[in-house]
Amino acid sequence: PDAQGEGGEEEGEGGGPASNSPASVELQAINSLMSACGRSGSPDVALRLLNEMEGKFGVQPGVGTYRAAVIACNQAQHERRRARARGEALPEEECDYNHEEECDLDDEECGDEECGGGTLHWWECALSLLRRMREAGLTPDVQTYSSAISACEAAGQWRRAIGVLRSMSEKEVKVAGAKGGAGGGSIPTPPNLFCFNAAIAACEKGGAWLEAIELYERVRSGGGSGDLRPNFVTVNSLLIALDRAGQREMAESVYREAMEEGIVSPWKWKFDSDAGKILALDLHQFSTPMAKIAVRGLMNSLQLSILDDDAEPEHNSDRDLVIVVGRGRGSEGGKAVLGPVVQDLLAREFRVQSMVDARNPGRIRVRREELASYVERMVCDFSLI
Structure with missing residues (x-):
């Protein structure tokens, strides 16, 4: 699944509404262009805009800018997964980051087949963008986090997906407004259902069925906020994970519970x-x-x-x-x-x-x-x- 929407009105650098100055209007235009690049399968162009916008246009990236870039990386990683499923030959990924400088993966987790050593892959780019945001003093919103988790899911990087999910409980997550723009400041916010579903799907692809059950139970208990409940996607991903692990009785039990709770209605x-x-x-x-x-x-x-x-x-x-x-x-x-x-x-x-x-x-x-x-x-x- 791709990211949830593209974002609407733009935040300023401190998380508040953007002004009507020429610079802020230009920032919104750049963000819209980056979103279009992601939708059209050109994440490299989106990242190039991000890297060059301050020097070329004199505009600093905002929260929405990074969000658009992370969404573009997520969309690109999912497209690679679909192409691999179709048996297509995959070209080398091009990401304008240096692996050693930008990626904070340890050696064990970076040894996966998706990791290319000197060249970052799109899921790695998404994680690097999260770190770059925090270093710039910007707070990623929930949609940015969910897109990064989804990119890890598409690459089968379940450890990294869970790591991002856990980090959300430890950091200040900006609650976006109704249009994806300015909200009511930064407050501690637990992950939403999109984040949990992407993390469970990552565990399913990585064969981590015990971790998938743990995440599922967290959602059933409210996800920390008390207002989350599993949906069809949550149950479906968990059942795939249990089936691959040979946990037939447990899978049937989860399905019966989902039917009783009205999550699944066949x-x-x-x-x-x-x-x-x-x-x-x-x-x-x-x-x-x-x-x-x-x-x-x-x-x-x-x-x-x-x-x-x-x-x-x-x-x-x-x-x-x-x-x-x-x-x-x-x-x-x-x-x-x-x-x-x-x-x-x-x-x-x-x-x-x-x-x-x-x-x-x-x-x-x-x-x-x-x-x-x-x-x-x-x-x-x-x-x-």
Whole structure:
């Protein structure tokens, strides 16, 4: 995910509103240009503007200037991750910083494959910009921090992401106003949900599932401010981390809690050409691990209803089951991913056959006869116990 917005009205050097002087107007123009560079995939131009603006234009960078530069680095790092996923050859990154002078990474953490030694990568540039802001007497706002954490997440640098997150609790974080501009001064502010989600996603990519759980529990307890709650992105990232670590029972427990708390709501009303308006299991926004857990939960609820007359299954076996899996338009390469996974899971673990809906290839259908047969097999199996 890219940064949250681009920022609006500009702060002055001390964190207050910019004046209407020619210099402040020029500062806003430079900041807007840097934001445009980030959106257009030219972070090197944004950093060049940052480095040259005082000498060329006689204007000192402000909080919004650094924010735009960090966002540009974040966007560039995410684009590299997407390009790598597509199998594209990646050019050398160009960042106008000297690694030894600007980067404060220790040798152990700097030995990652993303680190290029003498040339900074975009996630490193984002961290260096944070340090440069503080050295200039400027206070990074929450959006700047979240963008730096997101850049670390895109590079799989989970230790650095957690380090930035922890530093926010130790520093004065400026609370931006409604338009991303001047706020009410600098007060201690805990990280927002964007920061936590990016850090959990970084742990997921780095295989740090214990750290991901710790961060998730912090969010559930309010994140320090008392007003944070996990959302769909939070749960999804944690489930991917637990799935990769082989923590199936824990992942299923987290999913059940998320359903009970209304964070995840997989059952949606859909129109079906055969039955009209129906409740379908909508998984098309789910990751593969979350989709597997949802399908297992559905089938296990059918089993539980056999053992306990008071238990309500998620779906009644007397009607067709429709599972929305999408057509793969949002996947890398536009290839359907969830459909084959769900069909294989149903056949392999539950001996239930399914088919792609002939009228809508983004849906899988399990005939009621197939579900009834599954329930009968379960009744026979339980009677033998």
